[in-house]
Amino acid sequence: PRPIWFSRHGESVFNSQGRIGGDSPLSARGILYAQKLEEFVHSVYRPDDPADRANPNLTVWTSTMLRTGMTVAGLNQSWEVIKWRCLDEIDAGMCDGLTYNEVAAQFPEEYRKRKEDKYNYRYPRGESYQDLFLRLEPLLFEMLRHTGPLLVVGHQAILRILYGYLTGKQPEECPDLPIPLHTVIQLTPQAYGCEEVWHTPMP
Numbered sequence: 001p002r003p004i005w006f007s008r009h010g011e012s013v014f015n016s017q018g019r020i021g022g023d024s025p026l027s028a029r030g031i032l033y034a035q036k037l038e039e040f041v042h043s044v045y046r047p048d049d050p051a052d053r054a055n056p057n058l059t060v061w062t063s064t065m066l067r068t069g070m071t072v073a074g075l076n077q078s079w080e081v082i083k084w085r086c087l088d089e090i091d092a093g094m095c096d097g098l099t100y101n102e103v104a105a106q107f108p109e110e111y112r113k114r115k116e117d118k119y120n121y122r123y124p125r126g127e128s129y130q131d132l133f134l135r136l137e138p139l140l141f142e143m144l145r146h147t148g149p150l151l152v153v154g155h156q157a158i159l160r161i162l163y164g165y166l167t168g169k170q171p172e173e174c175p176d177l178p179i180p181l182h183t184v185i186q187l188t189p190q191a192y193g194c195e196e197v198w199h200t201p202m203p
């Protein structure tokens with residue numbers, strides 16, 4: 001079986017400011033990561049390998065947002081990139097664009113409620129992690145049916161769900177799973193569970 005690789009987009013301008021959501025472009029570091037990610041994929045996925053020849057097509061799945069689009073721009077030249085709206089980051093509703101400190105100051109009750117039950121908490125006019133599970137369910141089935149090598153370039157909350165599901169975590173654990181920036185998580189499905197290797201293409 002071919003691995004599934006998960007990566008967040010490169011660091012965005014909002015990431016560098018600690019802001020939630022938005023649709024900001026990559027920072028300079030984020031642009032560098034996009035290059036490193038491309039080099040990484042070229043180094044681990046060799047279409048001229050006999051093993052790969054039977055299945056030469058790497059597929060890249062990503063969201064419709066600017067920061068993911070910029071991250072896959074180079075990969076786009078060599079491989080098929082499919083943009084899924086269901087891979088867009090959690091909708092933070094009225095907290096979109098704020099820092100966590102601003103949320104705590106402007107909406108203390110919301111901040112407290114989310115801390116108390118992050119999985120079920122739904123941002124006003126936005127989404128909860130539970131909502132994400134529902135919106136990602138069809139894609140999870142697609143992912144399990146997918147036979148070729150797959151790279152998913154996504155977002156923090158989205159990848160917590162996909163990664164958590166594939167590694168057998170409880171849904172309630174997913175909102176707190178660490179999915180750092182500039183890291184590629186490689187999962188290879190086995191008879192029981194997944195073999196897991198983390199790569200950091202950019203130290």
Ligand code: F6P
Binds near residue numbers: 092157
């Ligand atoms: O901070 C980056 C980000 O992708 C935000 O856009 C999103 O709201 C957040 O991570 C999700 O993480 P958490 O659920 O821990 O706030």
